[in-house]
Each structure stands twice: as structure tokens, then as C-alpha cells.
């Protein structure tokens with residue numbers, strides 16, 4: 001990036017080079033006519049460099065990223081960076097207040113509403129305000145998510161690896177597993193990427209929790225991204241030890257329950273399963289009937305049910321096929337006792353200290 005000298009970050013106000021400012025920015029109004037405001041921190045470096053946004057809680061109950069963004073906003077000062085950090089702490093404020101995924105009460109998905117329109121529905125108006133004011137001014141971005149409630153997800157990145165600028169960003173973040181693919185229309189990452197702001201999604205753990213080991217990994221990922229793009233030029237870019245990019249054509253499937261009842265998870269502790277392995281059983285209350293759910297192919301469990309009740313059709317497990325080479329790499333990692341990407345602190349990957 002050519003050195004233009006440090007620039008002010010302008011919206012309806014201005015954050016000068018060398019300044020760090022915390023503020024709330026209005027993106028809508030409540031039924032009472034009060035402002036709906038998102039908390040924002042802009043850290044404008046004393047030296048020029050890229051503008052990077054970090055966003056969380058676009059789904060209101062996905063909290064791990066909220067903690068990541070809080071700590072990013074706290075950790076870096078203008079003298080530490082070349083460029084600008086734009087920390088969007090909570091995007092879906094109405095959902096955050098209600099601790100639910102979508103914008104109440106009509107359940108609009110903010111992450112299907114970008115770039116938004118200023119004269120459309122609530123979600124699109126919010127999206128438009130966020131997008132125009134902040135995202136469109138940035139050179140790259142990282143959007144933090146978790147699984148939806150009652151499930152958990154392995155720590156991984158989602159990114160369109162066919163796009164070179166996105167691939168560079170995804171690699172710099174340093175996750176072991178990258179699920180490649182274009183996203184659905186209206187998603188922040190696809191819209192921003194198409195408009196020239198390469199953006200990745202980080203999926204980490206479960207909703208409604210702060211999971212410290214995952215948050216720490218994500219902070220390392222942020223540091224690595226800042227190093228890669230010269231925002232923190234003296235820092236190293238992280239290499240995670242191994243990396244698997246699972247392309248969009250790879251076989252992946254949600255295994256679903258065929259009967260209602262109680263679910264006992266049998267997999268683990270690592271989310272690598274071989275074809276035919278038992279993943280879980282579903283039994284009725286009298287244990288007269290028990291269905292065994294097995295892996296249809298060798299692969300990684302990237303998402304799993306946590307609330308242990310199921311009815312027919314209920315998703316139990318999101319499984320992605322691994323080729324032989326990657327399977328062996330993962331097995332070696334496990335044998336070395338080095339599979340930190342899977343389970344933090346010696347537990348399953350949930351990473352929040354809960355014994356399972």
C-alpha cells in the first residue's frame with residue numbers, strides 16, 4: 001500500500017491520526033423513538049496503513065467475538081499500529097439485548113441484509129448504516145461468529161479461497177481448518193468482499209458464552225493478520241502447524257435424527273471420525289429402542305448438537321469428508337498430543353472448561 005501519510009477516519013465525525021475513540025453510532029430507532037446505537041472503537045494509527053474492521057454479534061447471541069473485539073479495542077493504541085482498526089463491537093444491538101440470533105420481533109437476519117438499503121426494512125436500514133459508515137471505508141475485515149444456540153462449532157475460518165485476496169487473509173488468520181466457499185447473498189463477508197474489502201468469517205464455539213481458549217486463539221489470529229498486512233510490521237505471522245482447506249465441492253453433510261428421544265454423544269475426544277464409527281445414539285425413554293448414528297465417511301465433525309434432545313429431522317452433527325492425506329496429518333497431530341486446534345485444555349473442542 002502506498003504511503004499516503006496518516007489519514008483521519010471520517011464518518012459523521014472524525015477520528016484523527018494518533019487518536020483512539022470509543023463511541024456509539026446510531027443505526028436505527030426503537031419503538032420509543034430512542035436511538036439504536038452500536039458501540040464502536042476506532043484506533044487511528046500515528047502511521048499510515050490499511051484500515052481493518054473487526055465485527056461481532058451480527059447474530060445477537062454469538063458472544064465469543066464480542067469479547068475478542070473488546071480486547072482488540074483495548075489492546076492496541078495509535079502508536080502501536082500502521083493504519084486504522086475499526087472495532088464494531090456489537091452489530092445486531094436489538095438481538096444482543098434480547099440475547100437472540102435475529103433482530104426481534106420479525107426475526108430478520110442482519111447477516112442476509114447487506115449492503116442494505118436506506119429505505120427498506122429494519123434489517124436493511126441497519127445494514128446500510130453500518131456498511132456505508134464503516135465497512136465500505138475498510139481494506140479488509142474479520143467477522144466473528146459462533147454456532148447457533150444448542151450447538152457448538154469447531155474453531156475454523158470460512159472464506160472464499162478462490163479469491164486470492166481473501167485467501168491471503170484467511171491464511172494469515174492462522175486457523176487449522178478453512179471451509180472454503182462463496183457465501184449466501186446478503187452476507188457481510190460476501191458483500192464486502194465483492195466490493196473490494198476482502199472479509200473472512202471466524203466460527204468459534206457456542207452462543208451465549210465466553211470461551212477463553214477460543215478467544216485467546218482468535219486474538220492470536222488478529223495479531224497475525226495485523227502482522228501480515230503491515231499494521232504491526234514487526235510481529236510474526238502465525239503458522240498453525242497444519243492447515244486444511246476444505247473446498248466447497250467436498251462432501252459435507254448434516255447427519256439428522258430419524259427418531260425422537262435422548263441423544264448420547266459417543267464420538268471423541270477428537271472430532272476426527274472414521275467411516276463406520278459411532279457418533280451418537282438416540283434412545284427412547286424406556287430404552288426399548290436405540291438408534292446408532294455412524295459416520296458415513298471419514299471426516300471432521302465441524303458442528304455438533306449440544307442440547308441432547310432430538311426429534312426426527314433434527315440436526316445432530318455436521319460432518320466434512322477428509323481425504324486420506326489430511327486424515328493422516330490429523331491422526332499424526334493427535335498422536336503427538338498436539339491437536340490443539342481440536343480440543344483446548346485437554347477437553348473436547350468446546351474450550352470453555354466444561355467436562356463432557
Ligand SMILES: [Zn+2]
Pocket residue numbers: 058059062145146
Ligand atoms: Zn453467526
